Amino acid sequence: MSICFSSRVFNLHSAKNQSFVTRFSSQFINQIHVSSIPYALPSSSLNLSELLKHSRQKKLNPITASTTPSVETLSQSSFRNKKPKDINVLVVGSTGYIGKFVVKELVDRGFNVIGVAREKSGIRGQNSKEETLNQLKGANVCFSDVTNLDALDKSLRNLKVPIDVVVSCLASRTGGVKDSWKIDYEATKNSLVAGKNNGASHFVLLSAICVQKPLLEFQRAKLKFEAELMTEAEEDNGFTYSIVRPTAFFKSLGGQVELVRDGKPYVMFGDGKLCACKPISEPDLASFIADCVLSEDKINQVLPIGGPGTALTPLEQGEILFRLLGKEPKFLKVPIGIMDFAIGVLDFLVKIFPSMEDAAEYGKIGRYYAAESMLVLDAETGEYSAEQTPSYGKDTLEEFFERVLREGMAGQELGEQTIF
Template structure:
């Protein structure tokens, strides 16, 4: 099985690099910022004045979350704000972008996954940055959704930019597998699409992913490459995720199986309605997103065999899904809220 070990650079020059982090208040962005601070980089983190789900996090809370970095506030979608309030005419050695659309809606995807990242790339060049690390997603290998197309377009721009780049494509985050934990704790069945074996992933923790992304600044072997990465262990199916939860709870597994064909009924109807009522465009896209994640694995895709390959999906880190489930079953899901991405309530 393919594996990736951590890389720890020790050069004083590497440790004093100035790094600008875009998307610093996102789920992964917070951990990336904290990892860079721990490695003694000079970090500037850029954020909205009100961040988090529905703007629930204040500027003061953001400063505490990103302690050790210099927090600057502005609008990532406004180039003037990014340059004036974010980079301020200063020089940076590297930029890390953890930007991703919160809703996955059509306009939001192009506004954030493409255009905001493009704004950051242009500003990075002006600031003299030579290196750009991008948080992308493994699902762009088989693009069927707008956010995937937007991410791919920016990946193309970044590869053509002349900058040293690392495009990180993680598999599923632990957070994305937490949507049914509270329901199962309350005695409800675990919901599966089909038989629960249609898809698999190698989930990676936020801390391990942050370490991997920080390593990209230090490890030349990660430069100018697209880097798929998963967590430790074998791929885990949706059914196996549910079985693990019930095992940790000491209960007999109880599943509710939903035919994946339900999407094939709702998606055409929503597509038609969205042409008549444009306000429904995002609902149609969310249905397509649900269908995608219910049927496509988050593993390296082999375009020749048209199959997903767990053995070809690199492993990194030490945090396991079992440990994550055990922790949130005990402590609750605070900090793991999915917001607009939640499919199960």
């Protein structure tokens, strides 16, 4: 059963980083935060073993979607000729960290927004329906299950209005193996199929820049869906997509601000120059995603995007923080070999205890973000390029650090993305 509510008058017209932060004591790694893991297999009826088998196939199965009679006669590109108030935008992952900003941005721009949410949403399902309605104020809220294609499709049909655009902000909360395929591939694909079944002719996907160098399971899941999304557009001339690959989010770089303010050293791997990123604020990213709904220059494009200014290494991020605090820089440099040792131990233990598969994957995620830049990877040189990474928006990391120093990290919690 699907239930649809609205925090305003229901106004649908008939015509939805990455990055890594570490906290250490003097002897042990206490926490590793993984964000945006940012972050799904041929059919929801397949079991996991079949899904993983499909994930390794070189040939990608095309996505098929039937069209309901009520929307069959609509011109698939007609929504771009409408005013925002007449365009129905479905946002999946609407209660997620980025999804909330995207819903707000789309509402502010005057679109008719339908946010899909679980009946118990938020971190560990802590939010009630009432809290979700308040959180997505200005949008119409449809309570359904994106991991169940039949349920999602029925929910959208029950709206009895066509969907013009789907914006997916779905992402695995943990980056674990099963969760990655369930959300980053399967649930995202369900959103595409159900959206097309109900008239959608454009799909905006929030992906991640780190998929350029896929060493992790969630990256493989995202890439598989990206490839099938492109295939769908090739086979259906009336269907388009925009794939957004952002760099690190501000919140994923803020985990040490309060610690440093309290006198702790700033922790970094190696010399602090192993990686770099052009972090982007959540409102700026939401604005870019909203641009993709109507901007014709973003149709059928893979769009890497970073924030304004130059790329910053962990060393430079720490220096900014100490400067804002007026303190002498104090860094704790941790050999990257510690991560390699931990991963080796976990990989060995998985052979004995298969249930530790996710723990081993988390270690690899931490290692990845400790050493890989969140920038465009130059295909010719094999090097990360700050110059080739587009900049967007106006919010800077320094401004974010200033705000956290004043107000704390309230509202920036990583929740289930705290994995160690």
